[in-house]
Each structure stands twice: as structure tokens, then as C-alpha cells.
Amino acid sequence: MSWVAAGRFGVGARRIVVGAMLGVMLLSGCARFDDRASTPFTTEPNWQDADQGSTKPNAPSSSAKRPDLPCVDPDPAVVISCLDTTGGVVTLPDGTSGLVAERLTGRILKVVATDEGVPPAPVEVAHLDVDATGDGGLTALALSPSFAEDGLIYAYITTGSDNRVVRVSTDGGAPKPILTGIPKGANGNRGAIDFHTADKMLVLTGDAGNPSSAADNGSWAGKLLSVNSPAPGATAQVMLAGIGVAGGVCSDHQDSIWVTDRTATEDRLQRVAPDGTATKAWSWPDHPGVAGCAAATDGVAIALTNQKALAIAKADKTTHAVTASPTLLAQDKYGRLDGASIGGDGSIWSSTVNKSDGGQPNQYDDRVVRIPPPSAGQGGGHD
Numbered sequence: 001m002s003w004v005a006a007g008r009f010g011v012g013a014r015r016i017v018v019g020a021m022l023g024v025m026l027l028s029g030c031a032r033f034d035d036r037a038s039t040p041f042t043t044e045p046n047w048q049d050a051d052q053g054s055t056k057p058n059a060p061s062s063s064a065k066r067p068d069l070p071c072v073d074p075d076p077a078v079v080i081s082c083l084d085t086t087g088g089v090v091t092l093p094d095g096t097s098g099l100v101a102e103r104l105t106g107r108i109l110k111v112v113a114t115d116e117g118v119p120p121a122p123v124e125v126a127h128l129d130v131d132a133t134g135d136g137g138l139t140a141l142a143l144s145p146s147f148a149e150d151g152l153i154y155a156y157i158t159t160g161s162d163n164r165v166v167r168v169s170t171d172g173g174a175p176k177p178i179l180t181g182i183p184k185g186a187n188g189n190r191g192a193i194d195f196h197t198a199d200k201m202l203v204l205t206g207d208a209g210n211p212s213s214a215a216d217n218g219s220w221a222g223k224l225l226s227v228n229s230p231a232p233g234a235t236a237q238v239m240l241a242g243i244g245v246a247g248g249v250c251s252d253h254q255d256s257i258w259v260t261d262r263t264a265t266e267d268r269l270q271r272v273a274p275d276g277t278a279t280k281a282w283s284w285p286d287h288p289g290v291a292g293c294a295a296a297t298d299g300v301a302i303a304l305t306n307q308k309a310l311a312i313a314k315a316d317k318t319t320h321a322v323t324a325s326p327t328l329l330a331q332d333k334y335g336r337l338d339g340a341s342i343g344g345d346g347s348i349w350s351s352t353v354n355k356s357d358g359g360q361p362n363q364y365d366d367r368v369v370r371i372p373p374p375s376a377g378q379g380g381g382h383d
Helices: 002-026
Strands: 077-082 086-092 095-101 107-112 125-126 136-145 152-158 163-169 175-182 191-197 200-205 224-229 237-240 246-249 258-262 267-272 278-284 289-295 299-304 309-313 327-329 348-351 368-371
Touching: 002 175, 077 107, 095 136, 107 136, 125 152, 125 309, 152 191, 163 191, 163 200, 175 200, 200 258, 224 289, 237 267, 246 299, 258 289, 267 289, 289 348
Parallel strands: 086 136, 136 191, 191 246, 246 289
Antiparallel strands: 077 368, 086 095, 095 107, 107 125, 136 152, 152 163, 163 175, 191 200, 200 224, 224 237, 246 258, 258 267, 267 278, 289 299, 299 309, 309 327, 348 368
């Protein structure tokens, strides 16, 4: 099965109601839909069997044209331009829409991709009060596994006193705290969230600038946490300690949880097996700036902020070992990448952070872009 087919009928099949539902909910504010035709988690796409030259149903057309206007990037792979510094992106399964966070402003925006003409203006879904000093703010988003029924979004934010996970309803209303008291520091506040199963949320926390806290199981700083049945007042269990600057956490919803982080000596990709055993799958001593990730059944896509690329680390289907240098896609094309999410059409959506420290923004930044998946035969190295 090709990457596109798997993405379209795997991820897309389980979430396709979501994209249409969100659009309606933003207009009506109270709609609910029957989700009996979909399941919370089904098979994710894979890279190993991707067909060389296969047609990508919703991939940008090379002949697409856009008008020459301010904040309209001429590249049809760009979903939206002129955002504030982003803080993560999640796709909706219609293949053309998603949610993007603005780290500094605390806004959650719905964006819609289009190849031609002026892209639709982003629609504000929610606006969270955040403390964006240092690397804090609104740094990650995840959809509820039953989003088509409950319309809930989970967000990782920094407040004046802590880092925490909150739950936001597309119906409006105040955000509800789910997991509070995650240590906050002058830096190391970035976090990430994903769902492994319908009732198990994964929370990756930074070390709050204190590596010794990351090694202390009595602290929630620098940890991968498991939260069962996440609701206000939820508790967490430590799955993995020793996390530096949190990059991303992503599950294939089967037998692999992938975690990226940055330490003083290296950037890392780790895999957590079903028995809780963690292994280092790959490391980068040159610090490419590992950030958000998106998992397939046989590997993981990783946004590289400093290296300005999207890495595809392919894993053995049986052992899950990563034995070849990750492939680099779209290197130096969009600048510093931060978020990663697999679209219903098989493309990988990523958000840029060119307006943040160390970036070199152009007149279109910051942006959300769609990067086509790798073709069969691509191995390690540059695209």
C-alpha cells in the first residue's frame, strides 16, 4: 500500500468527520455529529511501501497560481502566511484544513489549504491566556480522540505559575485545567501532547532549565507522563525521565511511542515500547533542533528547527530499529520548522518559527506548509 493510500484511508478515515464538523461548529457553536462510522485510532500510514511517483490527491499542483498580494505566499504548498510565532499544528482529516497554535498570542486558529487564489483567512477557534516569556506560551495541541462527538482540544500552555495541560471546547467557555503543576523555569518550558489510546494521553515536559529535575522521578519536569482518562484533576505517571528541552511526542497508536528532545550533548529520538522500555533510536551530536513529530507505522517524521528541514526516520517493521540516517525533506525551503502532523492525504503539515530568536523571517512568515511524503527508494541523506 502506498503512503498516500495509507494516509488517505488510515488517518483520514478515522478523522474525516472532524474537519467538516469543526467548520460547522465554528458557525453554529453547538453542532454534534454521529461518529459511528469512524474509530478513534486506525492504521497510520507507512513510508516503506510508498509508491514512486504516486499521485497525491491533495498535494499542491505545480501549475497552481496565486495572486501577487501581501501575505499570500506564491508557493501553493503554503497553507497560510503572516502568522505570529507558531506553537504546533494538528491536521484535520479532510486533507485541506488544520489547527495551528500561536505560541506568543495564545490563539488557536483553523486554517484551510488551497492551491489557487487567496487562501481563506484563519478563523480563531480559541484564545488562551499564556505567559510567553522564554520559550513558554502555547506550545502544543492535540485533538480529543472523540473530537467528532465532544469538540474538545487539548493544549500545553505556560501560565504565570506553572506549565499545564488544559482542555478547550469549540463550543466556547473557559479552558479547563487537566494537568497542572508542571515545573516552570526561565527556559525549558516547551511541552508536547498526543493520545496513545482513546483514554491514555501522553504529555512530554521540558526540564524547566534544570537537568537535575529531569533525573528526579519526584518532579514532573523533563518527563514523559501518562495520563489515564484525562479530565479536570487528572493524575499522571512517569513513563520516561531525563528529558532535556522537549521536542515532540507522537504515537503510532499500535506499539511505538516516539519522543524527541534536546540535551547538552545531543538531540535524540527515543522509542518507548509497549512494556515501557525506552531505547535511543537515533541521535544528532550536531544539534539540528529536533522539534515536533508525527508517527507512521514504520517510522517518524521530525521537524528540525536549526537544520531547517523535515527528517523522515524509517524504522524496521519488526524490530522498530532506525538503522539509516534520516532522510531530509524540504531543507532550507521554508526556514525553521517546528510542528509536524500527518494530513489525511498523506502530506506532512509543518509550522515555521522564523520569527523566533535565531530566525530570519521573510514577508510571509510565519507559515504553515504541506510537505509531500517521501517516495519509495528514498534513503538517508538530503532530498
